[in-house]
Amino acid sequence: MTDLAQDLLSSFVVAEAGLNGAKNLGVVNMRKEALDRFEAAGFPTTRDEEWKYTNLKPVLKHDYKIMLKSESAVSFGDIKQYLLSDLDTYKLVFINGKYSSWLSESTHQSYDICTFAAALNKYPDVLAEYLGKAAPAGETFVDLNTAFADDGAYIRVKANQTVDKPIEILYITTDENGTSFSQNRNLIIVEQNAEVQILERHQNLGNTESFTNFVSEVFAARDARVSYYKVQNDSDKASLVDNTHVKQATGSNVHVGTYSFGGKLVRNNLHFYSGGEHAESHMDGITIIGDGQTVDHHTLVDHQEPNCYSRELYKGIYLGKSHGVFNGKVLVRQKAQKTNAFQQNDNILLSDKAKVDTKPQLEIFADDVRCSHGCTVGQLDKNALFYLRSRGIPKREAQGLMTYAFASDALEYIKIPQLEKRLNGVIAEKLGINLEFAL
Amino acid sequence: MIKIKDLQARVEEKEILRGINLEINPGEVHAIMGPNGSGKSTLSSVIAGREDYEVTGGAIYFEGEDLLDLDPEERAHKGIFLSFQYPVEIPGVTVSNFIKTAINESRKGRGEEPMEAREMLAKMREKTALLEMDKSYLSRSLNEGFSGGEKKRNEIFQMAMLEPKLAILDETDSGLDIDALRIVANGVNKLRSEDNAVVVITHYQRLLDYIEPDFVHVLYNGKIVKSGDKNLALELEAKGYDWIKAENA
Numbered sequence: 001m002t003d004l005a006q007d008l009l010s011s012f013v014v015a016e017a018g019l020n021g022a023k024n025l026g027v028v029n030m031r032k033e034a035l036d037r038f039e040a041a042g043f044p045t046t047r048d049e050e051w052k053y054t055n056l057k058p059v060l061k062h063d064y065k066i067m068l069k070s071e072s073a074v075s076f077g078d079i080k081q082y083l084l085s086d087l088d089t090y091k092l093v094f095i096n097g098k099y100s101s102w103l104s105e106s107t108h109q110s111y112d113i114c115t116f117a118a119a120l121n122k123y124p125d126v127l128a129e130y131l132g133k134a135a136p137a138g139e140t141f142v143d144l145n146t147a148f149a150d151d152g153a154y155i156r157v158k159a160n161q162t163v164d165k166p167i168e169i170l171y172i173t174t175d176e177n178g179t180s181f182s183q184n185r186n187l188i189i190v191e192q193n194a195e196v197q198i199l200e201r202h203q204n205l206g207n208t209e210s211f212t213n214f215v216s217e218v219f220a221a222r223d224a225r226v227s228y229y230k231v232q233n234d235s236d237k238a239s240l241v242d243n244t245h246v247k248q249a250t251g252s253n254v255h256v257g258t259y260s261f262g263g264k265l266v267r268n269n270l271h272f273y274s275g276g277e278h279a280e281s282h283m284d285g286i287t288i289i290g291d292g293q294t295v296d297h298h299t300l301v302d303h304q305e306p307n308c309y310s311r312e313l314y315k316g317i318y319l320g321k322s323h324g325v326f327n328g329k330v331l332v333r334q335k336a337q338k339t340n341a342f343q344q345n346d347n348i349l350l351s352d353k354a355k356v357d358t359k360p361q362l363e364i365f366a367d368d369v370r371c372s373h374g375c376t377v378g379q380l381d382k383n384a385l386f387y388l389r390s391r392g393i394p395k396r397e398a399q400g401l402m403t404y405a406f407a408s409d410a411l412e413y414i415k416i417p418q419l420e421k422r423l424n425g426v427i428a429e430k431l432g433i434n435l436e437f438a439l
Numbered sequence: 440m441i442k443i444k445d446l447q448a449r450v451e452e453k454e455i456l457r458g459i460n461l462e463i464n465p466g467e468v469h470a471i472m473g474p475n476g477s478g479k480s481t482l483s484s485v486i487a488g489r490e491d492y493e494v495t496g497g498a499i500y501f502e503g504e505d506l507l508d509l510d511p512e513e514r515a516h517k518g519i520f521l522s523f524q525y526p527v528e529i530p531g532v533t534v535s536n537f538i539k540t541a542i543n544e545s546r547k548g549r550g551e552e553p554m555e556a557r558e559m560l561a562k563m564r565e566k567t568a569l570l571e572m573d574k575s576y577l578s579r580s581l582n583e584g585f586s587g588g589e590k591k592r593n594e595i596f597q598m599a600m601l602e603p604k605l606a607i608l609d610e611t612d613s614g615l616d617i618d619a620l621r622i623v624a625n626g627v628n629k630l631r632s633e634d635n636a637v638v639v640i641t642h643y644q645r646l647l648d649y650i651e652p653d654f655v656h657v658l659y660n661g662k663i664v665k666s667g668d669k670n671l672a673l674e675l676e677a678k679g680y681d682w683i684k685a686e687n688a
Binding site: 381382383384386387388389390391392393394395397398401402404405406408409 | 491514520521527530537542548597601
């Protein structure tokens with residue numbers, strides 16, 4: 001057992017004392033059980049098949065503070081650049097894991113856009129119905145989060161409502177606690193025929209290491225529509241394990257876009273459970289990383305019912321000594337006839353030192369399905385590069401143009417133009433080019 | 440305009456050009472013909488600066504300046520244009536944005552200001568009309584899903600926009616039906632002037648019926664083995680290349 005695991009176990013005793021007398025006994029018991037499972041399993045190592053390509057050891061070795069203090073000195077000016085300034089949004093801002101009412105703009109008018117901490121006390125029935133029902137017990141990081149998480153975003157959109165503006169969720173870490181280990185949790189419930197757009201990012205503002213073990217559970221009821229965008233462009237001191245679990249009912253349409261440009265180590269465990277006919281599951285993303293960075297996308301689409309569609313498109317661009325992992329599992333259960341599942345992962349290595357491990361994984365138990373998958377790893381086409389240069393476009397711009405052209409179709413499903421523009425700006429910056437030609 | 444002296448080049452370990460000598464002056468049209476594998480495309484690639492080819496001897500001077508040390512983009516800025524035999528598809532970049540970038544990067548390379556948007560637009564309109572292209576071309580992704588003929592026409596459109604001093608057309612006639620061939624050739628002819636020169640690389644006489652050359656050269660085994668006027672092309676069309684091969688065996 002690692003030192004960190006030991007620290008977590010002893011911290012829980014303290015945390016548990018604080019839970020005594022809590023109203024929500026169901027949650028308290030859930031936490032205890034989850035911790036027991038974590039104690040038995042410990043952190044995964046590269047000997048675990050699911051963690052074969054990503055070694056957590058170097059990022060787990062730090063002496064993390066587990067029970068974190070918030071910080072009041074963070075001002076709107078400090079976080080402004082991490083929000084979409086040209087867009088009116090609801091905002092849920094957390095500093096060192098704790099909700100900041102000062103920096104946030106929540107609402108209870110016709111829909112609940114507030115905090116998980118508040119929901120724990122206010123809505124025990126809702127929590128009993130949903131908490132832990134999408135994110136499966138038995139996954140180490142989910143269990144650990146279940147045991148500890150006491151704040152995060154709580155979003156509940158009632159039937160037939162469309163949230164009037166997007167919701168931005170921002171998780172900020174500061175130096176206040178030294179190296180810090182954060183565990184927040186989102187609970188997002190979108191009822192029948194309701195619609196919501198969510199943007200989310202984690203940002204370490206400090207100079208010390210941070211590790212975030214994050215869980216987000218999304219429930220899309222019949223015909224609900226959810227767009228959920230994750231912008232990952234954290235400092236090279238920050239590591240993140242993002243566990244996002246989406247449960248879909250009949251006719252629902254959920255898109256999760258993951259745009260990974262930074263962080264030391266980012267692992268995205270993104271799972272869709274397609275549990276009603278004619279559900280659509282979309283997941284896509286762009287990864288552009290450089291020296292010393294790792295981004296690992298582990299996705300699962302679990303087709304449980306007939307006539308569903310899933311689309312998965314991940315593009316990766318690797319510079320310097322970076323490492324990308326893609327493991328895309330598509331499970332089509334016996335009952336899920338007429339499933340249409342598409343999966344594609346394309347990667348470009350712009351450096352000799354960059355490395356990609358990509359693995360499609362299909363498990364199909366139904367006989368009348370359409371499942372396609374493909375993965376490519378390559379370099380920029382020399383012939384195309386020469387073509388552009390021969391027309392007067394300098395090498396660097398030509399590379400940028402081609403790289404952008406390679407990646408840009410993974411942005412097609414974004415419904416917020418301001419976000420697309422922002423991402424284009426980040427892509428241009430990461431590739432060191434001017435993208436005017438492409439926009 | 441361009442002087443090629445004893446040019447030798449190879450790709451990997453294979454010698455392809457074995458001493459090319461050629462001089463082209465402003466206002467001239469030269470045709471380079473020859474059997475497959477004789478080095479025609481290599482010659483055009485080496486002039487344009489493709490890095491896969493290693494120049495092992497000789498020199499190329501463009502307007503008196505040594506060309507071989509320059510990057511492909513620098514050669515383009517000086518006014519060299521290569522129309523590709525197989526134009527590359529670039530999804531996600533429209534024809535109009537691409538050509539705007541190419542023009543303004545070339546101007547930047549020459550120390551000039553970017554072209555005014557209004558002028559750019561007017562020019563695009565004029566040149567699409569010249570090549571009988573529908574304006575919708577401009578908003579399509581570069582060469583993506585273009586037919587063979589559309590790709591070649593798009594090459595000449597770019598040539599018309601960039602107004603090079605020396606244009607090298609590498610098998611621009613391949614894959615064109617007779618109507619497209621006429622349109623492309625007509626476009627090239629309209630762009631000819633006293634100040635620029637055109638090199639037409641082709642297997643067949645067909646294109647030369649439309650673009651009349653001042654000189655015809657036969658490339659065989661990495662050398663120019665015969666030069667003449669337009670009648671040489673007619674002779675090749677009638678007799679094939681075997682007699683050239685026999686003469687140079």
